[in-house]
Amino acid sequence: MSSRDLGIVDKGGQKNLQTKADTAVEKLIRASLLAEFPQLNVIGEEDEKLDLTADAKAGSDDQVLRMACPPACANLSQEEIVVWVDPLDGTAEFTEGLLDHVTILIGLAVNGEAVGGVINQPFYNYQSGPQANLGRTIWGLVGLGAFGWNRAEPPVGRRILITTRSHSNELVNLCLDSMSPTHVERQGGAGNKALRVIEGEADAYVFASPGCKKWDTCAPEAILRAVGGNLTDVHGKKINYHKDVKFPNTGGVIATYRDHQTIIDLVPQKVRDNLVS
Numbered sequence: 001m002s003s004r005d006l007g008i009v010d011k012g013g014q015k016n017l018q019t020k021a022d023t024a025v026e027k028l029i030r031a032s033l034l035a036e037f038p039q040l041n042v043i044g045e046e047d048e049k050l051d052l053t054a055d056a057k058a059g060s061d062d063q064v065l066r067m068a069c070p071p072a073c074a075n076l077s078q079e080e081i082v083v084w085v086d087p088l089d090g091t092a093e094f095t096e097g098l099l100d101h102v103t104i105l106i107g108l109a110v111n112g113e114a115v116g117g118v119i120n121q122p123f124y125n126y127q128s129g130p131q132a133n134l135g136r137t138i139w140g141l142v143g144l145g146a147f148g149w150n151r152a153e154p155p156v157g158r159r160i161l162i163t164t165r166s167h168s169n170e171l172v173n174l175c176l177d178s179m180s181p182t183h184v185e186r187q188g189g190a191g192n193k194a195l196r197v198i199e200g201e202a203d204a205y206v207f208a209s210p211g212c213k214k215w216d217t218c219a220p221e222a223i224l225r226a227v228g229g230n231l232t233d234v235h236g237k238k239i240n241y242h243k244d245v246k247f248p249n250t251g252g253v254i255a256t257y258r259d260h261q262t263i264i265d266l267v268p269q270k271v272r273d274n275l276v277s
C-alpha cells in the first residue's frame with residue numbers, strides 16, 4: 001500500500017485480480033504454518049512457491065494458547081487438519097481503495113467440516129486517523145466460541161441482505177429480489193460480509209453464484225458456527241472442506257446469524273436449478 005505499487009495481475013475471468021499483498025501474505029501464512037507443522041494440509045488461493053526459512057515469520061499468540069482446546073479439536077494429528085488460506089479477501093476492493101472490505105482468512109477444517117477460523121481486518125479503523133489502532137482479529141473455534149467481535153442487535157422485521165459488489169450477475173440479483181429485502185447492501189469480500197452479519201449490520205449474506213471458493217468460506221463458516229450462526233450453500237447443505245474437494249462452492253453461499261432456514265426457504269426455484277451442491 002505505502003509503496004503505491006500494488007503490482008496488480010489479472011488472473012482472468014470476472015474481476016479476478018491478484019496483488020503483491022496477496023502473494024506476500026500467502027507466503028507468510030503458509031510458510032509459518034508449515035515450518036511448525038510440516039504434515040499439515042495447507043491450501044491457499046494464490047499457490048505460491050515457499051522458502052520455509054525466509055518466509056516463516058509469524059509466531060504464536062500466548063493469549064490464544066492459554067485457552068482450553070475444545071474436546072473435538074484435541075488429539076488431532078496434523079494430517080487430519082486442512083487449513084484454507086485466503087491471503088487477501090476482497091482484492092478487487094483493495095485495488096480500488098475500499099480498505100474496510102479487505103480481510104485475511106485462515107480456516108481450519110476437520111473431517112471436511114469448518115471448525116476453526118481467523119478473520120483479520122488489516123485496515124480496521126483506517127478512517128479514524130493516524131492515532132487510531134489499525135486492524136483487528138476475530139477468531140473462533142466451534143465448541144469454544146469466537147473472540148474480538150461486537151454485535152448490535154438489529155430491529156425486529158429488518159431484512160438487510162448483503163452481497164457481492166464486483167461479482168454480480170442475473171442469478172445473484174434474481175435471488176435477492178425474491179427475498180423481499182428491506183435493503184440490499186453491496187460490499188466486497190466474503191470475510192467482510194460474514195462479519196457484517198455476525199455484528200448485526202446485515203441479516204443475511206446471500207451469493208447465488210459458484211464464484212466463492214473454499215478459502216473464502218471456511219474461516220467465516222467456522223466463526224459463524226462458533227457463535228450459533230450458520231453458513232451453507234443455497235440449498236441449506238453443509239459445504240465440504242476435505243483436502244481433495246474442488247475449490248468452487250458450486251451451490252452458492254448463504255450466511256446468517258439466526259433464522260437460517262427462513263432465508264433458505266426464500267431461494268427461488270431457478271436459483272436451486274442452476275446451483276448444484
Ligand SMILES: Nc1ncnc2c1ncn2[C@@H]1O[C@H](COP(=O)(O)O)[C@@H](OP(=O)(O)O)[C@H]1O
Binds near residue numbers: 187
Ligand atoms: N465470479 C467470480 N470469479 C472469481 N472470483 C470470485 C467470483 N465471485 C466471487 N469470487 C471470489 O469470492 C470472494 C468474494 O467475492 P465478492 O467480494 O465479490 O463477494 C472474492 O475473493 P478474493 O477477493 O479473495 O479473490 C472473489 O474473488
Ligand SMILES: [Mg+2]
Binds near residue numbers: 016045091
Ligand atoms: Mg482472488
Ligand SMILES: [Mg+2]
Binds near residue numbers: 086088089190216
Ligand atoms: Mg476471497
Ligand SMILES: [Mg+2]
Binds near residue numbers: 086091
Ligand atoms: Mg483472495
